[in-house]
Amino acid sequence: MKKNKEEKNWLEWLVTIVSAILVFFTFGFLVYQLIFVENTPADIEVVLGEVTQKDNGYAVAITAKNKGSETAENVIIEIVLQSVESEEKAQITFTYLPGKSSGNGWVIFTLKPKDGELKSHVLGYEIP
Amino acid sequence: MGTSEKPINESLKEYARGITGGLLFSLPMLYTMELWWTGFIADPLPLLLYFIVGMFLLMVYNHYVGIREEHSLLEGLEESIEEMGVGILLTAFILWVTGRIAPSMSFSEISGKIIVEAVTVAIGISVGKSQLGGNTDEDKESKISQKITSKPHVLRTVNIALCGAILIASNVAPTEEVIVIALESEIFKLLIIALLSISIGGAVLYYINFKGAKTTVVHSTTWNALVGTLIMYAVALVSSAFMLWFFGRFNGLSLYGMVAETVVLGFPAALGASAGRLLIQS
Numbered sequence: 001m002k003k004n005k006e007e008k009n010w011l012e013w014l015v016t017i018v019s020a021i022l023v024f025f026t027f028g029f030l031v032y033q034l035i036f037v038e039n040t041p042a043d044i045e046v047v048l049g050e051v052t053q054k055d056n057g058y059a060v061a062i063t064a065k066n067k068g069s070e071t072a073e074n075v076i077i078e079i080v081l082q083s084v085e086s087e088e089k090a091q092i093t094f095t096y097l098p099g100k101s102s103g104n105g106w107v108i109f110t111l112k113p114k115d116g117e118l119k120s121h122v123l124g125y126e127i128p
Numbered sequence: 129m130g131t132s133e134k135p136i137n138e139s140l141k142e143y144a145r146g147i148t149g150g151l152l153f154s155l156p157m158l159y160t161m162e163l164w165w166t167g168f169i170a171d172p173l174p175l176l177l178y179f180i181v182g183m184f185l186l187m188v189y190n191h192y193v194g195i196r197e198e199h200s201l202l203e204g205l206e207e208s209i210e211e212m213g214v215g216i217l218l219t220a221f222i223l224w225v226t227g228r229i230a231p232s233m234s235f236s237e238i239s240g241k242i243i244v245e246a247v248t249v250a251i252g253i254s255v256g257k258s259q260l261g262g263n264t265d266e267d268k269e270s271k272i273s274q275k276i277t278s279k280p281h282v283l284r285t286v287n288i289a290l291c292g293a294i295l296i297a298s299n300v301a302p303t304e305e306v307i308v309i310a311l312e313s314e315i316f317k318l319l320i321i322a323l324l325s326i327s328i329g330g331a332v333l334y335y336i337n338f339k340g341a342k343t344t345v346v347h348s349t350t351w352n353a354l355v356g357t358l359i360m361y362a363v364a365l366v367s368s369a370f371m372l373w374f375f376g377r378f379n380g381l382s383l384y385g386m387v388a389e390t391v392v393l394g395f396p397a398a399l400g401a402s403a404g405r406l407l408i409q410s
Binding site for chain 1: 132133134135136139140165168171173175176179183206209210211212213214216217232236237239242376
């Protein structure tokens with residue numbers, strides 16, 4: 001019967017065992033997600049970070065977190081700097097925010113934002 | 129050879145061939161944005177189905193073409209699991225190297241991206257292991273012809289054609305271009321695409337003396353050729369429709385849009401189901 005009774009060497013056993021673990025884990029993970037993880041619609045939370053002075057203005061770090069399990073596409077977020085004397089708007093778009101994930105970026109203002117003057121709000125997003 | 133252990137460097141070479149095959153067939157996919165997106169957009173159910181279909185195709189391919197001539201179902205499963213496992217590892221590595229997965233992403237996003245790509249990678253690995261090797265064993269020819277005569281013809285044809293169609297067309301299926309072509313082409317052009325797919329596929333199988341066609345395709349009568357071509361195109365359309373559905377390309381489309389897309393993707397799938405099929409089994 002030619003060579004078809006060759007036995008596996010340690011390398012092949014290693015690859016087979018690692019592969020089996022990966023495949024069954026993947027399979028199990030998908031089944032687990034299917035049964036136990038509830039699909040929740042996208043839910044975007046915006047967190048503003050520190051203000052850094054740049055050449056052309058003041059950059060504010062922004063983190064958008066999708067707390068739902070579904071993906072949001074083209075998430076447009078508006079940040080308004082409202083001080084006593086003036087109002088300035090900035091906008092940022094995240095192409096994709098997958099479920100339970102976050103995206104980071106910066107928005108730039110010409111005036112220096114002070115505490116409590118920044119307000120953010122999600123203008124809208126698509127469901128892919 | 130008896131029951132001796134296989135030398136380590138033989139196994140290493142075999143894995144290297146497999147990895148080369150996997151990369152050859154799936155690097156275009158790994159470099160495609162729509163595929164990364166599908167990884168986190170797809171729901172667990174389609175992902176699970178895709179994974180199962182992938183495992184099934186691997187089993188089938190190993191059964192009909194795979195390395196060993198005589199094997200039990202368990203050995204076939206073991207082989208398929210190994211290829212899928214190596215496929216997952218290779219995919220994860222390439223996605224990491226190209227910066228597509230990072231620890232900051234959620235686990236379901238990472239796993240989705242890997243699963244979407246790993247199926248094609250694994251089929252490529254399987255093809256690479258069995259087809260890209262040099263002539264180390266001269267009994268390969270006889271092995272193949274023996275296998276062909278001993279298996280039911282239509283089932284074998286359909287299954288390997290499915291593998292070929294998925295291998296070739298999955299590179300194109302998730303892209304935006306399919307829907308753009310489908311929706312912007314006039315109907316008579318779609319018809320031309322369909323006729324082109326059928327005639328090229330039929331010619332490859334029955335007329336132009338393509339590598340492997342003589343030994344693996346029965347063509348005694350015109351009737352056989354007609355039926356064979358029909359089956360080839362049917363396989364191409366079914367696999368196209370499945371992939372389009374999986375990659376979310378049917379969402380919100382009218383029936384006309386769905387059919388048009390299937391025809392557009394049916395072209396590469398038909399090439400896979402004819403030329404691809406002959407190449408991966410010869």
